Amino acid sequence: MGIIIRQSIKATVFNYVGAFIGFLTTFFVLTKFLAPEIIGLTKVVYEVSAMVAGFAQLGTSASAMRFFPYFRDPSNSHNGFFFYLMLMPAVGSVVFIGLFLLFKRYVVDFFIDKSALLLDYYDWLIPMIIFLTFWTVLETYSSILLRIVVPKFIKEIGIRVLLLAVYLLYALKVLDVTGLVIAYISVYGIAMLALFVYISRITSVSLKHNFAFIDRDLGRKIMKYTLFLLLSALSGNIIWQLDLFMVSAQEGLDDAGIYTIAAYMAFAIELPARSITSISSPLAATALKEGDWQQANRLYKKVSLHQFMAGTLFFLLVWVNIDNIFDIIPHGEIYEAGKWVVFFIALSKIISMTLSFGGTLISFSRYYYWSLYFTFFLTALTITTNYYFIPLWGISGAALATLLTCIVSYTFQQWIVMWKIKGNPYSWGIAKQLLLVLALFAFNALLPRWTANPFVDVAYRSLIIAALWLLLAYRLRISDELCRLVRSTLNKLTTRG
Numbered sequence: 098m099g100i101i102i103r104q105s106i107k108a109t110v111f112n113y114v115g116a117f118i119g120f121l122t123t124f125f126v127l128t129k130f131l132a133p134e135i136i137g138l139t140k141v142v143y144e145v146s147a148m149v150a151g152f153a154q155l156g157t158s159a160s161a162m163r164f165f166p167y168f169r170d171p172s173n174s175h176n177g178f179f180f181y182l183m184l185m186p187a188v189g190s191v192v193f194i195g196l197f198l199l200f201k202r203y204v205v206d207f208f209i210d211k212s213a214l215l216l217d218y219y220d221w222l223i224p225m226i227i228f229l230t231f232w233t234v235l236e237t238y239s240s241i242l243l244r245i246v247v248p249k250f251i252k253e254i255g256i257r258v259l260l261l262a263v264y265l266l267y268a269l270k271v272l273d274v275t276g277l278v279i280a281y282i283s284v285y286g287i288a289m290l291a292l293f294v295y296i297s298r299i300t301s302v303s304l305k306h307n308f309a310f311i312d313r314d315l316g317r318k319i320m321k322y323t324l325f326l327l328l329s330a331l332s333g334n335i336i337w338q339l340d341l342f343m344v345s346a347q348e349g350l351d352d353a354g355i356y357t358i359a360a361y362m363a364f365a366i367e368l369p370a371r372s373i374t375s376i377s378s379p380l381a382a383t384a385l386k387e388g389d390w391q392q393a394n395r396l397y398k399k400v401s402l403h404q405f406m407a408g409t410l411f412f413l414l415v416w417v418n419i420d421n422i423f424d425i426i427p428h429g430e431i432y433e434a435g436k437w438v439v440f441f442i443a444l445s446k447i448i449s450m451t452l453s454f455g456g457t458l459i460s461f462s463r464y465y466y467w468s469l470y471f472t473f474f475l476t477a478l479t480i481t482t483n484y485y486f487i488p489l490w491g492i493s494g495a496a497l498a499t500l501l502t503c504i505v506s507y508t509f510q511q512w513i514v515m516w517k518i519k520g521n522p523y524s525w526g527i528a529k530q531l532l533l534v535l536a537l538f539a540f541n542a543l544l545p546r547w548t549a550n551p552f553v554d555v556a557y558r559s560l561i562i563a564a565l566w567l568l569l570a571y572r573l574r575i576s577d578e579l580c581r582l583v584r585s586t587l588n589k590l591t592t593r594g
Contacts, residue, residue, distance in 0.1 A: 111246070111250045111253045111254055112249060112253050114253070114254055115249075115252070115253025115254045115257050116253070116365055118257040118258060119361070119365075120365075121261075122260065122261045122264065123358060123361050124358075124422070124425070124426040124427075125426065125427065126264050126268070127264060127358070128358065128426050128427045128428050128429075128432060129427035129428070130264065130265075130267065131264065131268075131354075132351075132354070133350070133351045133352075133353075133354030133355055133432075134214065134349075134350040134351050134354060135274065135277070135350075135354070136353075136354035136358065137212075137349075137351060137352070137353030137354035137355075137356075137357060138214055138215060138218075138274075138278070138350055139277070139278070139281055140341065140353060141212065141215055141341060141342070141345050141350065141353055142215070142218060142221075142222060142225065142278060142281065142282070143225070144341050144342065145215075145222055145342070146222050146226045146229055147229055147338065148338050149193055149194070149222075149226045150226050150227075150230040150233065152189065152193045153186060153189040153190045153192070153193040153194065153226060153230045154185070154186050154189055154230055154233060154234060155185045155186065155188065155189035155323055156185075156322070156323045157182065157185040157186050157189075157234050157323075158233055158234060158237040160185070160319060160322055160323050161178075161182055161234070161237050161238060161241060164318075164319055164322075165178060165241045179238070179300075179301065179302050179303065179304065180303075180304045180305070182234060182238055183231075183234075183304070186230045186231060186234050189230070190226065190227055190230055194223055194226060194227075197222070197223070197226070198223075201219060204219070205219075207342075207346050208345060208346055210346070211345065211346055211347065211349040211350070212345045212346060212349060212350045212353070214350060215345070215350065218275075221278055221279065221282060224286065225285060228282070228285040228286045228288075228289045229285060231289050231293075232288060232289040232292060235248075235289065235292045235293055235296055236248045236252070236292065238296060239292070239296055239299075242299065244299055247292075248295070251288050251291050251292055251295075252288065255291065256284055256285070256288050259284040259287065259288075260281065260284055263277065263280040263281055263284060264277075266280070339479050339483060340483055340495040340496065340498060340499045341353060341356060341357070341360075341495075343480075343483040343484070343487055343495060344356050344487060344492055344495050347487050347488065348487065348491060348492065355431065355432055355434055355435045355438075355492060356435060356438055356492045356495065358426075358432045358435060359432065359435025359436070359438035359439045359442070359492070359496075360435075360438060360442050360496075362419075362422065362439045362443075363415075363439050363440075363442035363443040363445075363446055364442070364446065365411065365415065366407070366408050366411035366412050366415065366446055366447070366450075367446045367449070367450055393458055393518070393520070394518070394519065394520045394521070396454075397454055397455060397458060397514075397520050397521075397522050398521070398522055398523075399578075400454045400522075401451050401452065401454060401455075401522035401523075401524075401527070402522075402526045402527055402530075402575075402576060403576060403578070404450040404451055404453075404454075405447065405450065405451040405527050405530060405531075406526075406530050406570070406575065406576060406579070407450070408446060408447040408450040408451065409447060409530060409531070409534045410534070410563075410566055412443045412444075412446075412447060412534075413534050413537055413538065413562060413566070414559055414562060414563065415439065415443065416439070416440065416538075417541045417558055417559075417562060418554075418555045418558060418559065419436060420551075421551040421554050421555045421558075422555075423436070424551040425551050425552065425555070434491075434492065435492060435493075437493040437496065437497075438492050438493055438495070438496040440496075441493070441496035441499065441500045442496050442500070444500055445496075445499050445500045445503040448503050448504065448507050449503060449507070451522065451527075452507045452510065452511055453507075454522070455507075455510055455511055455513075455514040455520060455522060456510055458518055458520055459510065459513055459514060459517075475502065475505070475506055478501075478502055478505060479498065479499075479502045482497075482498035482501055482502060483495055483498045486498045526575045529573050529575045530570070533566065533569055533570065533573065533575070534566075537562055537565060537566060540562075540565070541558065541562060544558055544561065567583075
């Protein structure tokens with residue numbers, strides 16, 4: 098776990114700096130200067146493009162993780178691996194952008210009643226799809242090479258700073274709505290190009306290749322795995338994206354904007370997971386290629402524990418301050434309608450953070466095809482729950498539908514992991530963390546609320562809760578890695594003192 102911890106800490110620094118920029122942008126720029134309808138428009142532009150891009154990749158990201166160990170050879174440009182890395186999404190982009198245009202009429206019918214504004218920018222989604230497709234593949238390649246820090250800087254800080262500039266130009270009326278959308282999409286194009294330049298500095302980006310390197314057996318494995326990923330991509334994307342689509346279609350872009358702001362609070366809790374998963378996945382792929390199941394399962398336990406710790410701690414800090422947050426942000430009385438969206442989406446993210454590495458293990462093992470059996474049921478469940486819950490409970494119903502789908506999905510996944518891979522992510526550390534978080538929730542109820550100034554209340558409440566968590570987590574020895582980090586930090590401070 099040494100390299101995981103080192104790279105994750107560096108990347109997490111950028112995650113949190115970026116999160117701070119995103120926090121300021123989301124809660125003090127977007128809510129002040131952009132109407133909920135415009136916030137909803139930009140978010141749906143991104144999510145629609147991301148969904149199509151997920152298919153256009155043709156499973157390249159996961160395939161690259163799984164099969165790169167077969168190609169690895171720095172002295173020989175990794176046997177032309179970069180050529181295949183670019184070929185698959187290029188083919189996928191042509192196919193799925195073509196389908197996206199072919200089925201335009203059906204997309205129009207889906208959004209026309211409540212979100213007609215989105216349709217004015219339908220064709221602008223095509224470059225966005227291309228940018229997101231290749232950005233994701235290039236980011237994966239960097240992760241494979243265990244170099245996640247610069248991509249994280251571009252993604253978490255670079256993109257957010259550029260988007261902040263775009264929003265401010267719109268607020269100053271330099272850009273109109275069309276200019277906002279074009280500039281918004283251009284930011285992702287700049288990020289994709291920046292990542293390509295970085296990768297060209299750390300490894301070969303030559304398109305030279307040798308088709309003979311891929312023998313019949315390896316080629317069959319790659320094609321079979323890629324076909325599976327293409328089919329199962331539906332369920333992977335549908336859980337986190339369909340809710341926003343259906344809110345937009347059934348309730349309108351205004352509610353989609355409120356949902357976006359609320360969901361952002363919940364998504365913030367998964368920041369540590371992004372770094373840990375990015376750097377852990379290549380190590381899991383290598384362990385499973387070598388048949389080292391014990392190492393893979395040890396990795397699973399550690400990743401799950403630390404992601405559960407991070408997720409529940411940040412959920413705790415967000416939820417104990419939820420009323421203060423809505424008091425602080427501009428037009429908070431509008432966005433307070435998303436309070437329970439925060440709760441349900443946050444629980445979904447905690448489940449995902451804790452168990453998602455099990456899906457990584459399945460995808461890198463010979464049992465990867467099992468999840469395909471569940472794809473269509475999961476898709477039907479997501480559509481059905483959103484269809485019935487949104488009319489009943491509005492945006493809270495969409496978030497509840499996401500939570501229900503997430504519970505069913507990860508229950509099935511964990512059953513496969515325990516049955517086939519004999520993987521068990523659960524440990525006493527997770528039980529201790531759960532009890533500790535529940536105790537701190539109860540303790541928070543005893544703290545008086547500083548109603549005169551919500552900023553002061555957030556500060557004192559968060560400091561007390563965070564300090565108690567750190568002290569008790571160390572005393573309870575929830576994580577050996579955390580204890581070592583605390584002792585090391587204390588020793589350095591003592592030495593300097």
